[in-house]
Amino acid sequence: MANPNGRRRPGRPAGSSETKEKILLSARELFANNGFDRTSIRAVASAAGVDAALVHHYFGTKHQLFTAAIHIPIDPMDVLVPMRETPVDQLGRLLPTILLPLWDSELGAGLIATVRSLIAGSEVSLARSFLEEVITPEVGARVDTPPGTGTIRAQFVESQLMGVVMARYIVKVEPFASLPAEHIAVTIAPTLQRYLTGDLPDVLVP
Amino acid sequence: MANPNGRRRPGRPAGSSETKEKILLSARELFANNGFDRTSIRAVASAAGVDAALVHHYFGTKHQLFTAAIHIPIDPMDVLVPMRETPVDQLGRLLPTILLPLWDSELGAGLIATVRSLIAGSEVSLARSFLEEVITPEVGARVDTPPGTGTIRAQFVESQLMGVVMARYIVKVEPFASLPAEHIAVTIAPTLQRYLTGDLPDVLVP
Incomplete structure (x- = not known):
């Protein structure tokens, strides 16, 4: 000053x-x-x-x-707003189609750096809060059918998306890391859609 | 001495x-x-x-x-040997059924600590080598149909499995982190099986 x-x-x-x-x-x-x-x-x-x-x-x-x-250089609303405007039966395709180009971008590099340092450090609880209290309820509320399954549906989606972050941006395993974003989006979309709206194993239905 | x-x-x-x-x-x-x-x-x-x-x-x-x-307290052969003896159309179920109890075990805690420190540090190349040169060829050779797709099939499997490691053991997002291993295995099995032997998007077929 x-x-x-x-x-x-x-x-x-x-x-x-x-x-x-x-x-x-x-x-x-x-x-x-x-x-x-x-x-x-x-x-x-x-x-x-x-x-x-x-x-x-x-x-x-x-x-x-x-x-x-937490130094995330992306406004979650850039993802959440289009998500809210998309029918649930198209979310499996929408999510990776928005997220991968975002993660691939320069802004994304800052995000990945944040993820790495959160994982490494003692502040992994920040990442947990973000997923449990921001992302999970937002996604879960859209796909809570049958009732009581929305939370776990959202978290299986998160597990696949976090795995893409790990494989592509952190471990950078090839050729996965160099695939066009679109190829990954189209391959994981049916997985995400099944977690969101497909049949779940009986053990997960309350 | x-x-x-x-x-x-x-x-x-x-x-x-x-x-x-x-x-x-x-x-x-x-x-x-x-x-x-x-x-x-x-x-x-x-x-x-x-x-x-x-x-x-x-x-x-x-x-x-x-x-x-790299201080992995698990012999990869404990996973690779049963894998080699299992028909490919059952691998989607076998892999998480072996891996999740292993990761949940005390040995697994050492493995997760290793993963965290590899991610954080400059030696992420060790994790990359392990996936590219040990795991990918081993799995990829089993599922190279049509020819040339085995590598990328294996790496999509790795992406889902790494995501489970992240969500369950590192970020520990609840309730995912506390689900019985069996519930996660049975839920991701169809995803893994699709990546291993299902139809791939045309863009991924050489």
Whole structure:
């Protein structure tokens, strides 16, 4: 904060980048300790010593604050919004068709770096919160047929998608890692669709 | 090597544990730099300054040396031997039925720790070699129909299995992580079987 009168961007108060960092640090700590659902914007603001309105101003929704805090450079809404607008019987194809080009992109490289460091470190609980409290309920609510199966359907989908992340971007096993995104999408789509809306083994039906 | 006359185990030369460590260190370095296929027992022996026969004596086959070098506490033959004896149309069920109880076991905990540290570190190439040069050819040779598809069939199987490892043992997303092994095996079996012997998208057929 060299010059208290200098503004980095028009419309932003001086020292905004320090304040933002403080908010992100508080958010990261609270999300890691308490999970996504039990962390409020208000609690993050309070821990950072700022007003909740300022947190909203800088980061938008709690989803967006979460992705900023764990350094995911992609807004989950870029995936969740098209998902909500697609009939469930087409989601098996839609999900990898959106996700693979995203992961293959430059933004995706940042995402993969985040995944690697989350896996390696003690903050794997952040990845768990994200899957259990953001992704699973969102997907699960769409495919809860018969009732009580949505959660586990969503998590089998996550297992296949995480495996693609591992094989393609982290372990980089060839030729899998170099296949066109479209070839992977079209191959795993029937798997995802079966997990989403196909018959499940009896043992998984409550 | 405190006492050159003291033997730690009957039949083993004095100082064997230092020698074994030296061999493992050389093996790890050579496997990481050159991959599995291009690393010979002879080269490892030479780098460690010992006779190739001693490497065989301590570690058995090159597969066994590799798993010892990357601290995988499971002999791949425990999986590969039953696999070789099972008809391909039953492999989709066999693989998770063998692997999940293994991963769930105490030995598995060591394996998962290895996977995490390989992912995090600079030695992810060891995991890549293991998949590309040991697992993929072994599985791929069984399912190379139509010709030229075996490799990619095996790697789609690997992607689903790696995803289970991630979801269940590393991220530990619930309730997936707590499902009985059998429930996961029976749910992913049709996926694995489709990748192994089912119709592939035309784009994947040479």
